[in-house]
Amino acid sequence: xxxxxxxxxxxxxxxxxxxxxxxxxxxxxxxxxxxxxxxxxxxxxxxxxxxxxxxxxxxxxxxxxxxxxxxxxxxxxxxxxxxxxxxxxxxxxxxxxxxxxxxxxxxxxxxxxxxxxxxxxxxxxxxxxxxxxxxxxxxxxxxxxxxxxxxxxxxxxxxxxxxxxxxxxxxxxxxxxxxxxxxxxxxxxxxxxxxxxxxxxxxxxxxxxxxxxxxxxxxxxxxxxxxxxxxxxxxxxxxxxxxxxxxxxxxxxxxxxxxxxxxxxxxxxxxxxxxxxxxxxxxxxxxxxxxxxxxxxxxxxxxxxxxxxxxxxxxxxxxxxxxxxxxxxxxxxxxxxxxxxxxxxxxxxxxxxxxxxxxxxxxxxxxxxxxxxxxxxxxxxxxxxxxx
Amino acid sequence: xxxxxxxxxxxxxxxxxxxxxxxxxxxxxxxxxxxxxxxxxxxxxxxxxxxxxxxxxxxxxxxxxxxxxxxxxxxxxxxxxxxxxxxxxxxxxxxxxxxxxxxxxxxxxxxxxxxxxxxxxxxxxxxxxxxxxxxxxxxxxxxxxxxxxxxxxxxxxxxxxxxxxxxxxxxxxxxxxxxxxxxxxxxxxxxxxxxxxxxxxxxxxxxxxxxxxxxxxxxxxxxxxxxxxxxxxxxxxxxxxxxxxxxxxxxxxxxxxxxxxxxxxxxxxxxxxxxxxxxxxxxxxxxxxxxxxxxxxxxxxxxxxxxxxxxxxxxxxxxxxxxxxxxxxxxxxxxxxxxxxxxxxxxxxxxxxxxxxxxxxxxxxxxxxxxxxxxxxxxxxxxxxxxx
Ligand SMILES: Cc1ncc(COP(=O)(O)O)c(C=O)c1O
Ligand SMILES: Cc1ncc(COP(=O)(O)O)c(C=O)c1O
Numbered sequence: 001x002x003x004x005x006x007x008x009x010x011x012x013x014x015x016x017x018x019x020x021x022x023x024x025x026x027x028x029x030x031x032x033x034x035x036x037x038x039x040x041x042x043x044x045x046x047x048x049x050x051x052x053x054x055x056x057x058x059x060x061x062x063x064x065x066x067x068x069x070x071x072x073x074x075x076x077x078x079x080x081x082x083x084x085x086x087x088x089x090x091x092x093x094x095x096x097x098x099x100x101x102x103x104x105x106x107x108x109x110x111x112x113x114x115x116x117x118x119x120x121x122x123x124x125x126x127x128x129x130x131x132x133x134x135x136x137x138x139x140x141x142x143x144x145x146x147x148x149x150x151x152x153x154x155x156x157x158x159x160x161x162x163x164x165x166x167x168x169x170x171x172x173x174x175x176x177x178x179x180x181x182x183x184x185x186x187x188x189x190x191x192x193x194x195x196x197x198x199x200x201x202x203x204x205x206x207x208x209x210x211x212x213x214x215x216x217x218x219x220x221x222x223x224x225x226x227x228x229x230x231x232x233x234x235x236x237x238x239x240x241x242x243x244x245x246x247x248x249x250x251x252x253x254x255x256x257x258x259x260x261x262x263x264x265x266x267x268x269x270x271x272x273x274x275x276x277x278x279x280x281x282x283x284x285x286x287x288x289x290x291x292x293x294x295x296x297x298x299x300x301x302x303x304x305x306x307x308x309x310x311x312x313x314x315x316x317x318x319x320x321x322x323x324x325x326x327x328x329x330x331x332x333x334x335x336x337x338x339x340x341x342x343x344x345x346x347x348x349x350x351x352x353x354x355x356x357x358x359x360x361x362x363x364x365x366x367x368x369x370x371x372x373x374x375x376x377x378x379x380x381x382x383x384x385x386x387x388x
Numbered sequence: 389x390x391x392x393x394x395x396x397x398x399x400x401x402x403x404x405x406x407x408x409x410x411x412x413x414x415x416x417x418x419x420x421x422x423x424x425x426x427x428x429x430x431x432x433x434x435x436x437x438x439x440x441x442x443x444x445x446x447x448x449x450x451x452x453x454x455x456x457x458x459x460x461x462x463x464x465x466x467x468x469x470x471x472x473x474x475x476x477x478x479x480x481x482x483x484x485x486x487x488x489x490x491x492x493x494x495x496x497x498x499x500x501x502x503x504x505x506x507x508x509x510x511x512x513x514x515x516x517x518x519x520x521x522x523x524x525x526x527x528x529x530x531x532x533x534x535x536x537x538x539x540x541x542x543x544x545x546x547x548x549x550x551x552x553x554x555x556x557x558x559x560x561x562x563x564x565x566x567x568x569x570x571x572x573x574x575x576x577x578x579x580x581x582x583x584x585x586x587x588x589x590x591x592x593x594x595x596x597x598x599x600x601x602x603x604x605x606x607x608x609x610x611x612x613x614x615x616x617x618x619x620x621x622x623x624x625x626x627x628x629x630x631x632x633x634x635x636x637x638x639x640x641x642x643x644x645x646x647x648x649x650x651x652x653x654x655x656x657x658x659x660x661x662x663x664x665x666x667x668x669x670x671x672x673x674x675x676x677x678x679x680x681x682x683x684x685x686x687x688x689x690x691x692x693x694x695x696x697x698x699x700x701x702x703x704x705x706x707x708x709x710x711x712x713x714x715x716x717x718x719x720x721x722x723x724x725x726x727x728x729x730x731x732x733x734x735x736x737x738x739x740x741x742x743x744x745x746x747x748x749x750x751x752x753x754x755x756x757x758x759x760x761x762x763x764x765x766x767x768x769x770x771x772x773x774x775x776x
Binding site for chain 1: 412413414415419420423424427428430432433434459460461462463487488489492495496498600601602606607608609630631632636637638639640641642643644645646647649650651652653654657721725731732733734735736741742743
């Protein structure tokens with residue numbers, strides 16, 4: 001049998017389903033009750049008790065001092081970058097291996113992505129390689145880090161916790177501090193993932209979560225900004241709600257701002273979802289075990305598992321093909337998808353997309369290698385929790 | 389009795405309620421049924437049958453060939469401006485008398501607002517005054533309109549149909565054509581309003597609707613772009629959904645784009661709401677009649693009514709205080725709000741806000757006058773349709 005057929009058969013064995021999606025939302029809690037309450041009370045829009053509650057619940061769950069909910073992860077990252085001072089013309093270090101939204105959010109601030117290579121152990125930013133790169137291209141003068149080649153300020157670095165696997169944040173914080181670069185985490189995929197017991201998204205000065213439909217917890221569409229800084233949280237709310245000044249009736253706004261609000265209807269869904277996250281996390285760990293077993297005798301593939309000292313949310317199950325078999329990736333994708341088992345490759349490297357091709361970038365050998373070898377497997381918690 | 393007390397008493401007579409909001413959503417149709425279906429099927433997020441249906445329903449209702457739903461009106465206007473070619477550094481003509489989002493959307497394209505005075509008869513752009521202003525500041529060279537004073541291209545004009553009262557679009561289209569300026573309607577407030585039977589939002593090359601919680605039809609938060617141009621509609625969808633190229637599995641995106649999607653959960657609410665719009669419009673017309681009667685004997689105030697040849701949706705009921713009594717506005721606002729009857733002034737002129745103070749502007753005597761004299765009155769359809 002071909003590798004593609006073997007893998008298809010193993011995936012099929014784990015999912016035990018003829019047709020299965022990559023990741024589907026799982027509504028087994030009070031979703032309908034909360035949403036019904038919104039409709040019956042008329043509180044569906046931009047203010048409401050579920051917005052406030054979801055912010056409190058997210059702060060409590062992650063241990064961040066403040067959470068500000070927004071329309072989605074992309075808008076959350078844009079605001080988070082603005083909060084730490086990213087301005088038009090700056091450069092922001094982001095992984096070449098990420099979803100396009102990470103780069104778009106940088107551009108929505110008027111800044112430019114500067115691409116960073118990956119680390120095979122975390123799938124996130126390669127910190128040692130970045131240190132070496134900064135040693136070559138960056139200089140710090142009067143507390144400002146500059147790219148000597150482009151002349152631009154390097155204002156921030158955005159670690160992204162790929163598929164829920166945490167970046168080594170203590171090491172990155174140390175490097176960023178040395179270069180006077182702000183740290184903003186793209187924790188879109190890592191709600192429930194921790195490093196030494198501390199939640200991803202609480203290491204950077206601020207961070208972003210996503211509650212898109214494919215995420216571990218969904219609000220339909222939505223996101224949040226986490227920070228321990230009360231002033232930043234207040235400004236996040238201000239910037240994401242048209243910068244209206246409080247007044248009994250006057251419409252006075254004091255800066256260019258956004259409508260990046262999360263409606264109460266969506267926050268209601270989020271509250272119900274977050275109540276169930278422990279069950280989702282358990283299911284995802286159990287699913288990892290099953291995939292591990294299913295692939296244990298195959299020397300050419302490896303299920304990606306959490307690094308020591310970290311706890312992954314296992315949002316998307318990740319298979320790595322051996323480098324020498326990477327050219328079989330598309331055959332494996334075709335076979336699994338053809339057999340109703342939805343699998344996906346990782347993203348095209350952002351540094352290769354037409355609109356980002358000319359941006360600053362370090363060499364990305366690890367990211368290029370990973371991009372050829374990653375296959376995400378069906379990951380819904382329902383695969384363990386069963387159909388309703 | 390003071391004017392403030394008299395007005396409070398008359399408003400109270402019409403609303404017949406001790407405590408009443410300016411505008412509340414009215415859920416009397418299939419809202420809960422549709423939203424329940426989303427949750428039970430798991431289709432809450434960025435694709436789904438209600439998204440498609442809401443787009444079809446909006447096109448059918450307005451008569452636009454295409455509708456593309458987005459996260460809200462602000463994002464819709466930004467995309468609409470980009471669609472007609474507005475670029476960083478351009479100027480866009482917008483009314484000084486509008487909600488701040490009109491100006492923010494211009495800035496989100498990297499362009500600059502150029503403020504236009506109002507017309508007392510429509511509350512929208514003063515077309516004759518604008519023609520005179522353009523005669524002074526604008527020149528057209530090789531099909532490009534330029535502001536001679538700033539050197540910037542004047543790329544577009546954004547008429548806004550204030551509180552649902554249509555701008556004289558045929559006259560504006562004629563003026564814009566003369567100056568080679570694109571027309572994008574801010575129809576955030578005017579779903580259901582027509583000019584000669586033709587729906588607002590179908591005159592410009594494209595236009596935007598808002599379904600914010602305070603609008604005549606709500607999705608919690610949401611908006612739409614209308615256009616007759618199939619290519620623009622396709623590009624609106626592309627730009628608002630991360631510019632992903634269609635492919636069985638690859639993540640390839642071909643331009644800097646946005647996550648401005650409307651989740652299916654919110655579109656479900658919109659479908660149910662739009663089914664009821666005729667009832668809402670009837671209720672609002674009836675409410676206008678009641679306010680007209682209630683104020684008929686007061687010489688110093690006038691209820692604003694639709695211009696001949698137009699049909700307003702009467703989204704927000706609007707009282708105009710006589711110029712010589714304009715300084716009583718705040719006393720009227722204090723008295724009505726103090727008595728539980730929520731009223732609101734119109735917006736501060738955008739040209740006076742700190743972030744827009746230095747933008748190009750024509751003289752705005754009419755807008756300044758209107759801004760001192762407008763008071764919006766409680767406008768919910770429930771005031772006619774009754775409590776459930
Ligand atoms: C790594 C990453 N960054 C950013 C985003 C953007 O989040 P959203 O889709 O909520 O805008 C996502 C999710 O889609 C993501 O996976
Ligand atoms: C005139 C006008 N323009 C733009 C908007 C922005 O719409 P949204 O609040 O949906 O972003 C609104 C409504 O809030 C509006 O009234």
